[in-house]
Amino acid sequence: MTQPTTGSQPRSSDEGFVAIDGVSFSYPGSPQPILRDVSLTLRRGEFFVLLGPSGCGKTTIMNQVAGFERPTTGSITVDGRPVSGPGPDRAVIFQGDDSLLGWLNVRHNVEFGLRALRVPGAERTKRVQRALETVELAGQQGKFPHELSGGMKQRVQIARALVVDAPVLLMDEPFGALDAQTRTNLQDALAGLWEQSQRTVLFITHDISEALILGDRIGVMTSGPEARLQTVMDNPLPRPRHRGTAEFADLYQRVEDAVTAAKSRPPVGESR
Ligand SMILES: Nc1ncnc2c1ncn2[C@@H]1O[C@H](COP(=O)(O)OP(=O)(O)OP(=O)(O)O)[C@@H](O)[C@H]1O
Numbered sequence: 001m002t003q004p005t006t007g008s009q010p011r012s013s014d015e016g017f018v019a020i021d022g023v024s025f026s027y028p029g030s031p032q033p034i035l036r037d038v039s040l041t042l043r044r045g046e047f048f049v050l051l052g053p054s055g056c057g058k059t060t061i062m063n064q065v066a067g068f069e070r071p072t073t074g075s076i077t078v079d080g081r082p083v084s085g086p087g088p089d090r091a092v093i094f095q096g097d098d099s100l101l102g103w104l105n106v107r108h109n110v111e112f113g114l115r116a117l118r119v120p121g122a123e124r125t126k127r128v129q130r131a132l133e134t135v136e137l138a139g140q141q142g143k144f145p146h147e148l149s150g151g152m153k154q155r156v157q158i159a160r161a162l163v164v165d166a167p168v169l170l171m172d173e174p175f176g177a178l179d180a181q182t183r184t185n186l187q188d189a190l191a192g193l194w195e196q197s198q199r200t201v202l203f204i205t206h207d208i209s210e211a212l213i214l215g216d217r218i219g220v221m222t223s224g225p226e227a228r229l230q231t232v233m234d235n236p237l238p239r240p241r242h243r244g245t246a247e248f249a250d251l252y253q254r255v256e257d258a259v260t261a262a263k264s265r266p267p268v269g270e271s272r
Contacts, residue, residue, distance in 0.1 A: 014044035016077075017200055018065065018168060023074035025060055032225040033072065034060050040219060040229055044079075044167070047194055047201045049211040051255070052221030053263050058204045062170050065202060066092050078168060088117060091161035095173040099157065100145040106132070106156055107141035113164045131163040134193060151182035158190065162197070171203045175210065187213045188240075195239065208255050212248060213241050218255055222262045230262040 020040045026033040034057045042048050050058050063069045065076055067085040076083040078090065086092075091113075100109050110131055114124045132138045135155040145153060154174055161169055175183045187210055194201060194214070205211055211218045212235060220231045233255060237247055 016041040017044035017046075017079055018042040018202065019075075019077045020061065020065065021075050021077075023061070023064065023071040023076065025057070025064065025069070026072050034224055034227065036226040036228055037074070038227075038229050039074075040232070042200055042202065044200055045198050047203065047214055047216045049203045049205060049215035049218045050221065051205065051208070051211055051218060051259055052227065053223045053259075054206070056221045056224040056227040058221060059172055062092075062172050062202060062204060065168075066090055066170050088164060089166055090168045090170055091164055091166035093157050093161050093169065093171045093174045095176045100153055102145050105142050105144050106137060106148070109145070109156055110141075110159045110163050113160060117164065127163050127165075128159075131159040134162060135159045135189070149182070150178050151186060154178065154186060155189075158193070162193070167200060169199045169201045169203075171201060173204050173206070176206070183207075183210070184243075190214065191240065208252055208259070209243060211235075211255065212237065212251055213243070220255070220258045220262045231258050233258060 018041065020038060023035060023038045024033050025035040038061060040048075050061065052058050060069070064071055065078070065083065067083045067087060067090070070084075078087075083090075101112065104112065107128060110128045111124055114127060119127070128141075129138065132141055135158050137152065137155055137159060140148070140152065145156075148156065157174065175186050178186065191214055201214075203211075203214060215235050218233045218235055219229050220233070222228050222230045235251065237251060242248065
C-alpha cells in the first residue's frame with residue numbers, strides 16, 4: 001500500500017485514526033436501510049477516496065463521520081474518540097459555493113471559523129494569511145463571493161477548511177461543479193497541499209481520474225438501498241501523479257471494472 005509522502009512513519013495508533021465500524025443507517029420510517037454494515041478504517045494522514053453509484057449513501061457516510069447524523073447501528077471514532085456531533089477535529093467541504101457567506105469578503109469568510117473557535121486576533125490574522133497564500137488567493141482577499149470564479153470559490157472553501165487546522169478533512173464532491181480545466185488544476189493543487197499538510201482526508205467523487213490523482217486507497221460502494229463497501233483498492237501510483245501514463249490507464253480500467261461490478265450487484269433483497 002502506498003504511504004503518504006509526508007515523511008513521518010505511522011505510529012501504531014495511527015492505523016485506525018478514523019474508524020467506521022459496522023455502520024448501518026436508516027431514515028426514520030424508511031422501509032429499508034440506506035447503509036448496511038459498513039466498516040472502514042483510515043490511517044492518520046491517509047487520503048481515502050469513496051466512489052459509488054449516485055444515491056448509494058456516500059454523503060450519508062460522510063455526514064456521520066462529520067457528526068451531522070448518527071448511525072442507526074455501529075460506531076464511528078476519530079483518534080479513538082466516539083463521534084457524537086460536529087467538532088473542530090473535522091472540517092467539511094461540500095460541492096458548490098453555497099456555503100460561502102455572501103456578505104463577507106474572502107478574508108472574512110476564511111476567518112469566520114477561527115472567530116467561532118475564539119482564536120485571538122493576531123493569531124487569526126497570521127493563520128488566514130497563510131491559508132490564503134497556500135491556495136494562492138492572498139491577492140484576492142477583499143473580493144466578495146459574487147466576484148469570484150467557481151474555482152476561486154472552491155479555493156476559498158479549501159482555505160476555510162485548512163485554517164482551522166482540523167486533522168480530518170471531509171470533502172464531498174468539492175470539484176463536481178467545475179469545468180474540466182479548473183477541476184484538473186484544483187486536483188493537482190489539492191494533491192500538493194495534502195502532501196504538505198499531513199491531514200487525513202475522506203473524499204467523495206464520481207470521477208475515477210480524480211480518485212487516481214488523489215487517493216492512497218479507493219473504496220467502491222454497491223448500489224443502494226442497503227449499500228455496502230464492496231472493495232477497497234490500493235493506489236500504488238507514485239506521487240506526483242500524471243494522467244496519461246500506461247500505469248494510470250491500467251489502474252483506471254481496474255477501478256472502472258470494480259465500479260461496474262459493484263453497481264451491477266443486485267440489492268440484498270433480490271440476491272437471496
Ligand atoms: N432526508 C432524507 N430522507 C430520506 N432519504 C434520504 C434523505 N436524504 C437522502 N436520502 C436518501 O439516502 C440515499 C443516499 O443518499 P446520499 O446523498 O448519501 O447518496 P450519495 O451516494 O452521496 O449520492 P450522490 O452520489 O448522488 O451524491 C438516497 O437514496 C437518498 O434518496
